[in-house]
Amino acid sequence: MKIIKTMAFGVGLVLSAQISQAADSGFTLETVNPEADRVALQNYFKKRFPDAELNDYVNGIYAVDSNSREQWEEIEEFPPYEFAVEEGEALFNTTFANGKGYADCFENGGIGIRQNFPYWSKEEGTVKTLEMEINECREANGEKVLKWSKGDIAKVSAYMAWTSRDQVIDIKLPEDDAGAMAAYLDGKKFFYAKRGQLNLSCANCHVQGANIRIRADLPSPQLGHTSHFPVFRSKWGELGTLHRRYSGCHKDSRSHPLKPQTETFRNLEYFQSYMNNGLAINGPGARK
Amino acid sequence: MRKLKTLLCATGLLAMLSAGSAQAAGQEEMIEMGKAVYLNKSRGNCVSCHQINDPDATQAGNQGPPIVAMKQRFPDKAVLRAQVWDATVNNPITIMPPLGKHWILSEAEIDAVVEYVYQF
Amino acid sequence: MKKALILAAALTLVPTFVAAESFENAYLQARAMYGQGAVFEWNGKQYAAVHEEEVEADIAATAENAQMMVDKAKAKNKEVAELGFEWKLTRGIIKDAESALTAGEYRKALDLAAQAKYHARMGIKQYHYAQSSWQLSVPQ
Numbered sequence: 007m008k009i010i011k012t013m014a015f016g017v018g019l020v021l022s023a024q025i026s027q028a029a030d031s032g033f034t035l036e037t038v039n040p041e042a043d044r045v046a047l048q049n050y051f052k053k054r055f056p057d058a059e060l061n062d063y064v065n066g067i068y069a070v071d072s073n074s075r076e077q078w079e080e081i082e083e084f085p086p087y088e089f090a091v092e093e094g095e096a097l098f099n100t101t102f103a104n105g106k107g108y109a110d111c112f113e114n115g116g117i118g119i120r121q122n123f124p125y126w127s128k129e130e131g132t133v134k135t136l137e138m139e140i141n142e143c144r145e146a147n148g149e150k151v152l153k154w155s156k157g158d159i160a161k162v163s164a165y166m167a168w169t170s171r172d173q174v175i176d177i178k179l180p181e182d183d184a185g186a187m188a189a190y191l192d193g194k195k196f197f198y199a200k201r202g203q204l205n206l207s208c209a210n211c212h213v214q215g216a217n218i219r220i221r222a223d224l225p226s227p228q229l230g231h232t233s234h235f236p237v238f239r240s241k242w243g244e245l246g247t248l249h250r251r252y253s254g255c256h257k258d259s260r261s262h263p264l265k266p267q268t269e270t271f272r273n274l275e276y277f278q279s280y281m282n283n284g285l286a287i288n289g290p291g292a293r294k
Numbered sequence: 295m296r297k298l299k300t301l302l303c304a305t306g307l308l309a310m311l312s313a314g315s316a317q318a319a320g321q322e323e324m325i326e327m328g329k330a331v332y333l334n335k336s337r338g339n340c341v342s343c344h345q346i347n348d349p350d351a352t353q354a355g356n357q358g359p360p361i362v363a364m365k366q367r368f369p370d371k372a373v374l375r376a377q378v379w380d381a382t383v384n385n386p387i388t389i390m391p392p393l394g395k396h397w398i399l400s401e402a403e404i405d406a407v408v409e410y411v412y413q414f
Numbered sequence: 415m416k417k418a419l420i421l422a423a424a425l426t427l428v429p430t431f432v433a434a435e436s437f438e439n440a441y442l443q444a445r446a447m448y449g450q451g452a453v454f455e456w457n458g459k460q461y462a463a464v465h466e467e468e469v470e471a472d473i474a475a476t477a478e479n480a481q482m483m484v485d486k487a488k489a490k491n492k493e494v495a496e497l498g499f500e501w502k503l504t505r506g507i508i509k510d511a512e513s514a515l516t517a518g519e520y521r522k523a524l525d526l527a528a529q530a531k532y533h534a535r536m537g538i539k540q541y542h543y544a545q546s547s548w549q550l551s552v553p554q
Contacts, residue, residue, distance in 0.1 A: 204396075
């Protein structure tokens with residue numbers, strides 16, 4: 007009886023070679039280099055889509071697919087999130103029962119600060135997102151916390167993004183704090199690791215698979231991913247937060263999805279947002 | 295090289311899992327089942343990434359290579375089966391889910407979808 | 415027909431990634447090419463490509479056995495959940511197994527629980543593999 011061995015043989019060798027090469031290129035706490043990651047990602051997409059402008063990546067798939075861009079631009083003329091932004095503004099300016107408001111919880115009264123989120127809090131030893139601080143602000147002032155995925159929290163967040171449009175994303179990674187670097191690395195690892203029954207990484211669709219059709223859909227490039235959140239998705243018919251989208255994507259890999267604002271998702275947001283340093287906030291956005 | 299399915303047929307388990315029942319069914323039925331697996335979103339959903347010259351496979355994606363010249367590309371049908379079963383063997387970062395290894399499809403469904411695409 | 419050694423292939427599995435040719439690879443390759451029960455040879459002996467769980471479930475279809483298999487599936491799924499790699503459908507399959515058990519369909523319950531446990535075990539493997547392979551798709 008003949009036995010089938012050859013395939014298995016090759017794989018073992020290939021893998022071990024790639025892994026040993028990988029050990030020195032920013033995959034451990036000792037070697038991780040966020041700036042090098044950011045530049046490498048930009049270069050990757052420059053090569054893949056030479057005609058796309060770097061600053062245009064905040065527009066997602068429409069930066070690289072001219073066919074659907076026109077349709078999207080028409081949508082943006084009468085943006086479906088407009089009403090939600092107005093509601094968000096009203097919510098933002100409604101004082102709490104104790105007489106204080108959101109403006110008292112944030113720098114610059116909460117206006118034009120979206121580009122600084124998420125950030126690493128040394129005191130708390132964790133990544134803080136905008137939505138997290140919106141709820142912490144409520145809690146500190148004796149108000150009930152909001153649900154994470156949609157509704158009022160998305161509206162307040164949308165208004166805060168709106169006031170920050172065109173501000174340049176500026177995510178800091180304090181080098182004197184190993185915790186920040188570990189959080190970044192954790193997010194990076196989550197993005198590139200295959201998971202779920204379908205064995206998909208975020209990168210499968212949003213790096214290698216960007217702008218290649220899955221059925222009739224074109225996955226967006228990961229560069230620019232977080233800039234336009236919260237987002238009004240036609241599929242949802244409403245506004246949703248970044249972590250709502252994360253949960254959905256996670257589920258699409260046939261994973262049991264994590265809940266919004268879990269540490270892992272916040273670390274992922276930290277990594278993804280760092281990749282967008284230098285690009286402009288354009289939230290809220292409209293997508294399919 | 296051979297499959298000694300008979301050895302295991304004694305076990306009741308096989309009634310549900312094995313390719314046996316599918317093979318017993320006619321070739322045509324098998325191809326029909328394979329086509330359903332190919333097109334159905336919650337089964338194989340192959341159409342989401344592979345174009346195929348079947349009028350029912352509308353709006354096929356192009357993440358993966360088109361299903362053409364299969365007999366030339368895979369003279370040994372078992373090699374094609376292995377590719378469906380676990381494409382990560384040949385490319386660890388492939389977007390293609392390991393349909394057999396992760397038991398996304400049953401072994402019978404894999405046999406069926408291999409028969410279906412092998413016509414093209 | 416030769417007498418093949420029907421051993422639960424996976425029962426003897428050890429983490430064998432380093433080996434260029436391992437029992438596991440030979441097993442997976444046989445299963446991939448020829449399906450369940452395919453016979454393959456490794457180190458001069460013959461084996462059948464049957465998943466560990468398929469062997470486990472190949473027992474008398476009794477309520478007791480079905481319950482045992484469901485419990486095993488639950489325990490394994492808890493293990494993979496703790497690693498953060500739980501799959502989406504596994505809990506539902508376990509539920510279906512429990513419903514089958516309640517309905518007295520013990521064979522069905524055994525088979526479903528076997529699949530759920532297999533899924534959980536593969537998720538654990540996926541987690542360990544990810545630790546040394548996520549780097550492969552990072553743009554350099």
